[in-house]
Amino acid sequence: MSALDTALHGLRALIADGELRPGDRLPSEGELCETLGVSRGSLREAIRMLAALGVLETRHGSGSYVSELRAADLIGSLSLTVGLLPMAGVLELTELRRVLEPHAAALAAARIDAATIEELSGVLDEIEASDDFELHSRLDHAFHMTISEVAGNDALTSLIDVLRSRSRAYRIPDAGDAAELKLHSDAGHRAILRGLAAADPVAASAAASAHVAQTEYWVRRYTDTEVRAEDSSAEST
């Protein structure tokens, strides 16, 4: 077994066996090197790997700590990498959204209170009045994240966040298409909010499902054009 594996599994075992619990500080790098029998470089590489996965957090000058090990945090560690997925992968993820977002909407419909409905309505007012892409994107994100937060499952919220972050990054180049998309999108948002306000899980779920389907339609449409573009450029080389 390589030194890196030794360090990685050693650290993981310390947590899995309960010797280190969420929030605990790890022994110093020097101590761990002796304990595990690896050099500081290899140990640090292992620590970085666990940090990338959301298991450890390192503070300069202080030490490394076991994270709270919340499911939402571990899922959130994917956010660094989903942005690298090619378009084909985005469609797979959109299908996941098509299951998860309606579920979140249904749960939210059963739990939402009047104040939050009011807040969401205000967000939609802003969205509909907005022309700026950045602002629109941020408000849209806030709207959907609020809904999944109300649903009450942090892991679900985090997962939806990660999945949405990918589609969110795309900007529709054609101005006419963008306007059409915004029209459909605004209507979809209102439909979801109506379902929530009526405390009707089925209506909210159906509206959320249609909303994601709408997104999927556009992603697919522009994916196709992109693929065509790639093909033609490939032919020219």
Place this chain on the structure above:
Amino acid sequence: MSALDTALHGLRALIADGELRPGDRLPSEGELCETLGVSRGSLREAIRMLAALGVLETRHGSGSYVSELRAADLIGSLSLTVGLLPMAGVLELTELRRVLEPHAAALAAARIDAATIEELSGVLDEIEASDDFELHSRLDHAFHMTISEVAGNDALTSLIDVLRSRSRAYRIPDAGDAAELKLHSDAGHRAILRGLAAADPVAASAAASAHVAQTEYWVRRYTDTEVRAEDSSAEST
């Protein structure tokens, strides 16, 4: 910005900008150090982070390569860490399963062929005849993974795999409980298979939902006893 961040963002940018594509070999560590202006140690830490997240793969003596960047692979990188989640987190994940597995079953019902149904039926025969925990666990896993594979979305399969891996690790200590669980579990499996064989997405989905709910019931039951045990031990300290 720290040297590690420089290296990390530099590498990520190389991939995001398309200068490095899936399958490509990265420049040697020495070259990258010069390009990015960081030491080899910092660069290697960055490479390890991306490797942990499933973006890069390193081969001793050969070089580091960009992975295929499949959504399923990125999601699969969570498998190293979900095993560290405390019980409370497992319940959050089980709720996700409660949405995803029925969806997979519904999709599978629409696509499955006779040969696969035959194969799954054979697996269930083995499961029902099995007394060994390990064997049972492995076959159970195979049954459910086959179904999500038939569903045709690799990201969905990978996600279900990750989520299931956690609940799978638990062994019911009480023999009577274990026998009762197995009874319900076997019946649940047959119900799912009936839905698939009938090419009935609704039936398959409902059966899968009930099956996960069953799991959730047991996880919750033993979580409660564990929490009580922790509380009492906490009182004694």
Place this chain on the structure above:
DNA sequence: TGAAACATAGTTGTCATACGAATTTGATGA
């Protein structure tokens, strides 16, 4: 007495160098 400033020890961050281990490549020879 209280608080601010400082000094100190401990810890992580970064770099440089060296050499071992695995792979790849090219030369050599039959």
Place this chain on the structure above:
DNA sequence: TCATCAAATTCGTATGACAACTATGTTTCA
């Protein structure tokens, strides 16, 4: 032409040194 071996390339690991930051205890001053 193919097999074999040697060299070059590349990653893996270890070590030492110092900078940057944090935490803690001490001193100093109002």
